[in-house]
Amino acid sequence: MSGKPVLHYFNARGRMECIRWLLAAAGVEFDEKFIQSPEDLEKLKKDGNLMFDQVPMVEIDGMKLAQTRAILNYIATKYDLYGKDMKERALIDMYTEGILDLTEMIMQLVICPPDQKEAKTALAKDRTKNRYLPAFEKVLKSHGQDYLVGNRLTRVDIHLLELLLYVEEFDASLLTSFPLLKAFKSRISSLPNVKKFLQPGSQRKLPVDAKQIEEARKIFKF
Amino acid sequence: MSGKPVLHYFNARGRMECIRWLLAAAGVEFEEKLIQSPEDLEKLKKDGNLMFDQVPMVEIDGMKLAQTRAILNYIATKYDLYGKDMKERALIDMYSEGILDLTEMIIQLVICPPDQREAKTALAKDRTKNRYLPAFEKVLKSHGQDYLVGNRLTRVDIHLLELLLYVEEFDASLLTSFPLLKAFKSRISSLPNVKKFLQPGSQRKPAMDAKQIEEARKVFKF
Known part of the structure; x- marks a missing residue:
């Protein structure tokens, strides 16, 4: 199956935001599945979807790719954004x-x-x-x-x-x-794709404030 | 000019050892310029040889490449150790x-x-x-x-x-x-190249003991 890439991460910038940026700049539409509870994360692990029990993970071209750099390199190569030689x-x-x-x-x-601090x-x-x-x-x-x-x-x-x-x-x-x-x-x-991503309503994530971090810290115990 | 790659780093494993390993496995001979004092490091910076004022740095094919992953990716591509697609x-x-x-x-x-x-x-x-x-x-x-x-x-x-x-x-x-x-x-x-690198007298670096680390810490203030 092909179709849109599916991004698995929290509803935050973190280590996924550079991947969202690269896809958006390449003009690639993507879906996001947000991890909203420890159970969501546990399920991804239990189902064997996370090679090193970590997110970011991106489903793309039949692969379940983990590791930010691996994902970025793949997208950059596929969409010819990685130089000529x-x-x-x-x-x-x-x-980079x-x-x-x-x-x-x-961050x-x-x-x-x-x-x-x-x-x-x-x-x-x-x-x-x-x-x-x-x-x-x-x-x-x-x-x-x-x-x-x-x-x-x-x-x-x-x-x-x-x-x-x-x-x-x-x-x-x-x-x-x-x-x-x-x-x-x-x-x-x-640039047109970038301009679009910078507009309100795109999948770009906003900075989190101290209160949101406190909540996330409680839920995910980091 | 071409010739052997020149590796600039401390006389230690650190973030250069994986580069030494990859070159050795590819059968590529390399030279090392070991940084032995803060002045050596300062000189490399002053001469504009370190893009982000950091080592590892490797002189290869006319470039002064910094950043471990950039160096590894280049060597792996050049010596066909990076997969077929x-x-x-x-x-x-x-x-x-x-x-x-x-x-x-x-x-x-x-x-x-x-x-x-x-x-x-x-x-x-x-x-x-x-x-x-x-x-x-x-x-x-x-x-x-x-x-x-x-x-x-x-x-x-x-x-x-x-x-x-x-x-x-x-x-x-x-x-x-x-x-x-x-x-x-x-x-x-x-594997022959690996076997050779594993033998005593190769450019592989030994583990450091606590005393050597203490000395390095004094010299380089980390």
Whole structure:
């Protein structure tokens, strides 16, 4: 059977949001099955649907794919968003990993223990401003093109846009000294599929607030 | 210029060892420039050689590739150890990510604060025995083949062998109830390139003891 991919995850961004973004940018419609209780998760495990007892899991082309990177790589390859040869893929992979590292750092802030929050927030801001954003500003400056790799849209442009939106939510002033990244953000945001995903009513997920996290923590005991 | 890949990292396993393993299994000779002082690391950064100011970094085919997964993907593609099509690659990626997750968990034990060590060791043992090894035993059982994916050697067989050797060092009893994994370990270990890498005098790195870690911690302030 083929048909739409089915995404299994919580009703939250977490480690699924980059997959939603990539599918949306590729113009692929998808269904979501939300895990709303520990029993839902237990059932997925018991039925042998989760290779390592974890989500994200995506049903696609007859497979039950787990692991964020495996899912992203498959979608990027299938929809030709992964460069034209292995050298372009190497750049795309290197940039993607940097983006995932910083995204993870920022995401972790919402679930980090209160006594560590200040130090971790300061570190995340420092890394954003002094390590990651300068690296990507430099890439754009080096070739002067509209996209990061190969002068056309690839997965990494979508990953970077997603990150820039999180950085903006986190502390918009962090973007001030990166004119090329700001232009990149508007440019990618205006691509038709992306524009659609950015509009209200799409399957994009909103940030969770402290109260929602408390509730999720009680239900899923993390 | 081409020539041998040059690996930049500390004289330790860390996040470079899986790259050493993959190159060795592919029969590729490589050079290592070991980082022996904070000044060595500072120089690499200052010269603009590290995209995100981090190692591992590998000079290969004119690129200065950072990020473990980007490096592994490039080597696996170049030396045809990445499956025959995108569905095989999806399995290889999913399995590889599970292996990297458990490897990271075991590696982190040596540098974790003493007061957390007991709990983290127990968790790592539990995950090894009840999550990861059963998942791979099941894959081997499901198809009865010698290799994990596509009935021939791929990167993921090398990653799994490396993990099984770490598990054995960690607590050999964890392997007892997995006969197919034990047979897999002997089988992959006897492949000529792998056998050579397993012999003393190769570029494989030994486990560090507590004293070496203390010294590294002082020098590199982690």
